[in-house]
Amino acid sequence: xxxxxxxxxxxxxxxxxxxxxxxxxxxxxxxxxxxxxxxxxxxxxxxxxxxxxxxxxxxxxxxxxxxxxxxxxxxxxxxxxxxxxxxxxxxxxxxxxxxxxxxxxxxxxxxxxxxxxxxxxxxxxxxxxxxxxxxxxxxxxxxxxxxxxxxxxxxxxxxxxxxxxxxxxxxxxxxxxxxxxxxxxxxxxxxxxxxxxxxxxxxxxxxxxxxxxxxxxxxxxxxxxxxxxxxxxxxxxxxxxxxxxxxxxxxxxxxxxxxxxxxxxxxxxxxxxxxxxxxxxxxxxxxxxxxxxxxxxxxxxxxxxxxxxxxxxxxxxxxxxxxxxxxxxxxxxxxxxxxxxxxxxxxxxxx
Amino acid sequence: xxxxxxxxxxxxxxxxxxxxxxxxxxxxxxxxxxxxxxxxxxxxxxxxxxxxxxxxxxxxxxxxxxxxxxxxxxxxxxxxxxxxxxxxxxxxxxxxxxxxxxxxxxxxxxxxxxxxxxxxxxxxxxxxxxxxxxxxxxxxxxxxxxxxxxxxxxxxxxxxxxxxxxxxxxxxxxxxxxxxxxxxxxxxxxxxxxxxxxxxxxxxxxxxxxxxxxxxxxxxxxxxxxxxxxxxxxxxxxxxxxxxxxxxxxxxxxxxxxxxxxxxxxxxxxxxxxxxxxxxxxxxxxxxx
Numbered sequence: 001x002x003x004x005x006x007x008x009x010x011x012x013x014x015x016x017x018x019x020x021x022x023x024x025x026x027x028x029x030x031x032x033x034x035x036x037x038x039x040x041x042x043x044x045x046x047x048x049x050x051x052x053x054x055x056x057x058x059x060x061x062x063x064x065x066x067x068x069x070x071x072x073x074x075x076x077x078x079x080x081x082x083x084x085x086x087x088x089x090x091x092x093x094x095x096x097x098x099x100x101x102x103x104x105x106x107x108x109x110x111x112x113x114x115x116x117x118x119x120x121x122x123x124x125x126x127x128x129x130x131x132x133x134x135x136x137x138x139x140x141x142x143x144x145x146x147x148x149x150x151x152x153x154x155x156x157x158x159x160x161x162x163x164x165x166x167x168x169x170x171x172x173x174x175x176x177x178x179x180x181x182x183x184x185x186x187x188x189x190x191x192x193x194x195x196x197x198x199x200x201x202x203x204x205x206x207x208x209x210x211x212x213x214x215x216x217x218x219x220x221x222x223x224x225x226x227x228x229x230x231x232x233x234x235x236x237x238x239x240x241x242x243x244x245x246x247x248x249x250x251x252x253x254x255x256x257x258x259x260x261x262x263x264x265x266x267x268x269x270x271x272x273x274x275x276x277x278x279x280x281x282x283x284x285x286x287x288x289x290x291x292x293x294x295x296x297x298x299x300x301x302x303x304x305x306x307x308x309x310x311x312x313x314x315x316x317x318x319x320x321x322x323x324x325x326x327x328x329x330x331x332x333x334x335x336x337x338x339x340x341x342x343x344x345x346x347x348x349x350x351x
Numbered sequence: 352x353x354x355x356x357x358x359x360x361x362x363x364x365x366x367x368x369x370x371x372x373x374x375x376x377x378x379x380x381x382x383x384x385x386x387x388x389x390x391x392x393x394x395x396x397x398x399x400x401x402x403x404x405x406x407x408x409x410x411x412x413x414x415x416x417x418x419x420x421x422x423x424x425x426x427x428x429x430x431x432x433x434x435x436x437x438x439x440x441x442x443x444x445x446x447x448x449x450x451x452x453x454x455x456x457x458x459x460x461x462x463x464x465x466x467x468x469x470x471x472x473x474x475x476x477x478x479x480x481x482x483x484x485x486x487x488x489x490x491x492x493x494x495x496x497x498x499x500x501x502x503x504x505x506x507x508x509x510x511x512x513x514x515x516x517x518x519x520x521x522x523x524x525x526x527x528x529x530x531x532x533x534x535x536x537x538x539x540x541x542x543x544x545x546x547x548x549x550x551x552x553x554x555x556x557x558x559x560x561x562x563x564x565x566x567x568x569x570x571x572x573x574x575x576x577x578x579x580x581x582x583x584x585x586x587x588x589x590x591x592x593x594x595x596x597x598x599x600x601x602x603x604x605x606x607x608x609x610x611x612x613x614x615x616x617x618x619x620x621x622x623x624x625x626x627x628x629x630x631x632x633x634x635x636x637x638x639x640x
Contacts, residue, residue: 313454
């Protein structure tokens with residue numbers, strides 16, 4: 001996406017951004033007031049998946065590496081958080097740093113050897129790491145095995161104490177976690193937005209566009225691939241840690257679930273791969289849609305028969321066939337009247 | 352003795368895996384397209400065999416070929432209606448689209464058959480030689496053995512098709528350079544349709560065979576898909592003998608590992624072997640690139 005904008009386009013962008021911030025911050029308040037916390041959880045999931053999508057975009061969209069196993073870092077982060085809080089007595093806020101550092105180190109360790117592999121071979125290797133980690137977590141008694149790891153309940157009194165130990169409970173739990181994940185999402189967006197236009201970001205894209213070329217320019221492609229995947233891993237780890245604190249437990253099947261890899265990936269593709277806002281657009285559509293469909297079609301006479309997922313799958317296929325380049329590749333700016341040059345450039349394309 | 356038995360049953364299982372994986376060799380290994388719903392095609396093959404056996408009392412050995420032919424049409428339709436359009440985008444869009452296909456096929460089966468386990472009993476293959484074949488002190492599962500033989504036949508036919516016929520040459524040409532192939536008068540769309548048709552047919556046929564000795568349920572596909580992907584990569588892209596050898600290796604690794612470790616680790620050990628091999632041969636056992 002070109003960053004050059006006409007003044008009119010910039011005004012649109014500014015308005016859109018402001019509206020986005022107001023909506024994101026104000027979204028859970030009416031539900032808090034009316035007591036329908038279900039929608040706060042939907043918001044929580046949209047933001048969490050969006051942040052993971054932005055993270056996956058770094059290795060997948062910018063660096064061009066087929067990462068099929070980012071969910072291993074979600075689980076690692078959740079387990080690192082759980083273990084730090086339960087066994088080492090960490091405060092959860094320090095637990096985030098511990099989870100991130102541990103997972104980034106883990107990612108560097110397992111990613112470097114497989115950066116020799118190209119394309120599909122790399123994809124299977126990332127997938128393999130996940131499939132090895134899953135049975136280890138399920139059978140490792142120290143971290144609870146298949147019985148899961150439970151984060152000890154503090155039951156702190158008072159709002160400040162609850163926030164300090166990251167265990168808000170009662171009516172404010174969903175609200176507090178919504179804002180926590182909003183802050184996490186905003187931070188991830190900021191970091192990724194900055195990263196894209198640094199030397200590091202350009203190196204990632206150079207590797208995607210022409211690996212041999214990048215190498216001949218003196219870019220250590222293997223090292224940069226590891227760095228890119230460590231960014232992805234670090235963000236995933238914090239996501240997993242937040243999820244662990246939210247659920248107050250870490251179950252191997254839950255935190256290593258394939259959906260932590262699939263949903264962000266398909267959100268990236270739906271929005272437009274390599275675009276910063278792609279996963280956000282994708283998640284804003286996918287997550288509420290799947291919730292809505294499962295609410296309306298998952299109940300009634302055919303409940304539990306997966307009719308909702310049939311429709312969901314069908315919709316995914318229709319979108320993929322109709323616009324394989326992603327939704328953000330559509331000429332939105334021209335439709336909104338923001339960029340007159342775009343209109344002049346492609347008069348033939350029907351709106 | 353125990354080890355020898357484990358290796359032998361590993362080879363048997365490996366031949367079945369080979370059959371599941373070979374469909375993927377065509378679509379993914381040869382044509383470079385991603386199909387996450389491969390296991391779902393296999394699962395529908397299983398349910399098709401079960402339905403025909405349950406409602407029409409037809410033995411799977413009879414319905415094998417008709418189901419394969421029907422699956423060919425399904426695969427061709429998937430390419431024409433979905434993947435041909437999806438191909439215009441990035442390769443990742445194929446993950447997106449076939450994941451939608453996976454959800455669609457899996458839950459359609461769930462809606463039609465529920466997620467209960469279904470079993471085929473007293474099929475021709477299951478009752479062959481009274482179900483067990485005893486050679487010396489070793490025991491073979493007769494249906495698995497027969498399935499392995501059918502797998503080998505499929506492999507031989509496919510190998511001849513890809514390596515020895517004009518059509519196979521056109522397929523390989525399209526996979527290597529679609530534009531140059533098009534200039535030589537090869538219709539790329541037709542070649543991709545053909546590859547998807549054959550891939551789907553092989554997936555369904557493997558499902559029909561596996562149904563003789565495996566529980567049939569809508570979620571059965573994904574573990575087979577993941578294992579098949581690792582098998583194809585282990586064998587090397589686009590190599591049919593490579594897939595066969597890799598699949599047998601996978602089967603043997605699984606059964607031998609099961610002697611020493613809890614069963615949950617048998618697949619983990621397969622994937623670990625893939626990673627280990629990748630350190631020395633990043634292009635797989637028989638890969639050309």
